[in-house]
Amino acid sequence: MNAISLDLVDMTKRFGALTALDGVCLSVRAGSVHALLGENGAGKSTLVKCLVGFYQPDEGSILVDGRGANIVTPKDADALGIGMVYQHFTLVPSMTVAENLVVSEARLPGLIDWHSTSERLQALMKTMPFHVPLNVRVSQLSAGEKQKAELIKQLYLGRRLLILDEPTSVLTPDEAKEVLGFVRQLTGTGELSAILITHKFEEVTRYADDATILRKGRAVHTGRVAEMTTAEMAEAMIGHALEKKSVKARVPIHSETLLSIQGLSALGDIGLPAVKDVSLDVGRCEIVGVAGVSGNGQKELVEALMGQRDRSGVVKVCGRAFRGTRKEIADLGVYGLPQEPLRNACVPRMSLQENMALRNFDRPPVAVGQFISSKAMAKQALNFVQQFRVKTTGLDAEMTTLSGGNVQRAVLARELTNEVQVLIASNPTFGLDFKACDETRERIVNARNNGAAVLLLSEDLDELFDLADRIVVISEGRLVYEVDVATADKQTIGRHMAGAA
Numbered sequence: 254m255n256a257i258s259l260d261l262v263d264m265t266k267r268f269g270a271l272t273a274l275d276g277v278c279l280s281v282r283a284g285s286v287h288a289l290l291g292e293n294g295a296g297k298s299t300l301v302k303c304l305v306g307f308y309q310p311d312e313g314s315i316l317v318d319g320r321g322a323n324i325v326t327p328k329d330a331d332a333l334g335i336g337m338v339y340q341h342f343t344l345v346p347s348m349t350v351a352e353n354l355v356v357s358e359a360r361l362p363g364l365i366d367w368h369s370t371s372e373r374l375q376a377l378m379k380t381m382p383f384h385v386p387l388n389v390r391v392s393q394l395s396a397g398e399k400q401k402a403e404l405i406k407q408l409y410l411g412r413r414l415l416i417l418d419e420p421t422s423v424l425t426p427d428e429a430k431e432v433l434g435f436v437r438q439l440t441g442t443g444e445l446s447a448i449l450i451t452h453k454f455e456e457v458t459r460y461a462d463d464a465t466i467l468r469k470g471r472a473v474h475t476g477r478v479a480e481m482t483t484a485e486m487a488e489a490m491i492g493h494a495l496e497k498k499s500v501k502a503r504v505p506i507h508s509e510t511l512l513s514i515q516g517l518s519a520l521g522d523i524g525l526p527a528v529k530d531v532s533l534d535v536g537r538c539e540i541v542g543v544a545g546v547s548g549n550g551q552k553e554l555v556e557a558l559m560g561q562r563d564r565s566g567v568v569k570v571c572g573r574a575f576r577g578t579r580k581e582i583a584d585l586g587v588y589g590l591p592q593e594p595l596r597n598a599c600v601p602r603m604s605l606q607e608n609m610a611l612r613n614f615d616r617p618p619v620a621v622g623q624f625i626s627s628k629a630m631a632k633q634a635l636n637f638v639q640q641f642r643v644k645t646t647g648l649d650a651e652m653t654t655l656s657g658g659n660v661q662r663a664v665l666a667r668e669l670t671n672e673v674q675v676l677i678a679s680n681p682t683f684g685l686d687f688k689a690c691d692e693t694r695e696r697i698v699n700a701r702n703n704g705a706a707v708l709l710l711s712e713d714l715d716e717l718f719d720l721a722d723r724i725v726v727i728s729e730g731r732l733v734y735e736v737d738v739a740t741a742d743k744q745t746i747g748r749h750m751a752g753a754a
């Protein structure tokens with residue numbers, strides 16, 4: 254068996270006064286998929302970063318196949334056959350898949366024999382259940398292909414235990430099935446062991462053998478997935494019984510158009526058309542969902558709308574031209590929840606409270622004359638932190654030290670607390686735990702009910718069906734289909750998403 258077993262014994266990791274991992278024990282059986290669950294900030298990333306030599310635990314030990322292992326740097330993890338597939342891509346975009354695979358090797362020969370390397374890679378590809386073109390630049394691959402290439406890279410490197418950190422967040426449901434199904438197949442044949450970090454219970458029940466649930470840095474529950482219900486998992490995550498969800502009634506859609514987009518076009522990063530003649534109106538108290546496979550112009554559409562990308566066409570908010578200047582955003586009440594909020598909505602090296610003031614640092618009460626009132630800024634941040642349950646070591650904590658889900662909450666707090674006329678949300682629940690997902694969805698519906706026009710871009714069709722009043726499909730930069738949610742069906746939308754209708 255190539256797969257290895259792994260035991261973490263009493264692992265503790267502190268960041269200053271915060272104990273991110275508190276005496277965690279975890280056993281991954283050789284040839285199994287072990288799910289790691291926990292609320293945002295529970296310690297999942299910290300745990301796996303200790304495993305791949307990115308962090309050094311303060312206490313505890315790691316056993317590989319029953320023997321003590323000293324993982325001090327990522328190279329040590331590499332030598333033991335431990336690798337990781339991240340939520341976001343790590344391949345070099347300007348190189349081909351084949352080049353990426355070859356340069357990922359720890360030891361490269363002085364001269365690469367491309368003929369024999371290419372044969373070796375072709376042979377490896379034949380063992381894969383899916384196809385990824387080896388000689389195409391990574392930048393030209395779809396999100397699904399990129400994630401498959403990441404997985405192939407790890408297998409090429411001969412991994413014996415693979416950590417998958419929310420690997421399906423950017424994949425369509427079918428791609429997610431392909432990727433996780435393949436991992437399951439490899440563990441089943443004893444080729445690989447896997448640790449799967451996910452917020453999706455369905456992935457746990459479908460693909461994992463065992464699960465460990467972390468809460469506030471402690472392993473509070475562990476066992477066979479077959480012997481747990483999803484309600485038990487959820488309750489272990491939050492530490493108390495689940496409350497019954499009540500579905501908010503929707504106020505009727507208003508005939509007044511708040512967001513009007515006419516003939517919007519924009520180029521992508523490599524200078525080719527990415528948004529093509531998009532026209533769409535969103536009314537007051539309406540959520541229009543934009544469905545699409547990632548990489549079909551969604552990112553460029555949002556950037557063009559918010560004035561962050563050159564564009565042609567006309568965008569109006571409340572009947573007034575909107576180019577995305579700071580003044581227009583404030584005057585017209587346009588807010589955004591972008592994807593990858595740490596990168597796209599924050600200044601990572603600034604503190605949490607400063608990031609929370611990015612919208613209003615130049616207006617009272619945060620601004621007092623020419624100056625920023627640190628007291629008012631702290632008061633605002635404290636209010637946001639309490640209301641949106643942002644977990645942080647303090648208001649002064651650098652944004653980069655917050656867990657992914659808590660960055661998301663912080664941005665939500667900043668963007669959704671003011672009077673919103675137009676909300677542009679891009680995969681707003683990406684990376685959030687189930688409770689935070691529910692809260693975020695409720696806040697979006699509340700913004701709608703309070704009079705906002707919401708443009709919701711999501712790769713999660715279930716989310717669109719739950720929230721949207723109307724769905725449009727974007728494919729290759731064009732809106733190719735539109736349907737009222739009441740009469741929509743997922744197969745038809747899926748066909749349009751795939752460009753096959």
Ligand SMILES: Nc1ncnc2c1ncn2[C@@H]1O[C@H](COP(=O)(O)OP(=O)(O)OP(=O)(O)O)[C@@H](O)[C@H]1O
Pocket residue numbers: 268271273291292293294295296297298299300644645646653654655656657658659684686
């Ligand atoms: N480098 C760091 N410095 C200070 N605190 C940190 C650092 N990295 C993580 N933390 C803190 O440790 C705690 C655990 O964070 P971690 O990223 O492990 O959570 P997580 O379970 O992966 O969350 P998510 O689901 O949101 O990704 C959080 O409170 C986080 O703010």
